[in-house]
Amino acid sequence: LGDIVVPHGNAIAQAGWTFDSVSDEALGDVDLAKYRLIVWATGEESTVDETVSTAQQGVLRSFVGDGGSLWLSGAEVLWDLD
Numbered sequence: 001l002g003d004i005v006v007p008h009g010n011a012i013a014q015a016g017w018t019f020d021s022v023s024d025e026a027l028g029d030v031d032l033a034k035y036r037l038i039v040w041a042t043g044e045e046s047t048v049d050e051t052v053s054t055a056q057q058g059v060l061r062s063f064v065g066d067g068g069s070l071w072l073s074g075a076e077v078l079w080d081l082d
Contacts, residue, residue, distance in 0.1 A: 037071065
């Protein structure tokens with residue numbers, strides 16, 4: 001999962017919340033309906049102008065549309081989605 005989970009996990013734990021973490025490749029295998037919040041932390045990950053794939057954007061859009069909350073962070077996210 002990489003080092004980016006550590007600072008996010010520490011902040012979440014200090015807020016008194018519990019959390020699960022998975023790699024972005026496992027997104028399709030997770031039942032997102034049981035979560036109220038997704039923290040999507042990409043760090044400096046990108047592959048040829050893509051930090052969040054079109055398919056992943058669709059899943060996240062549906063999650064938020066169904067009432068979930070999304071906290072998206074990463075060094076290249078805005079550059080990619082611009």
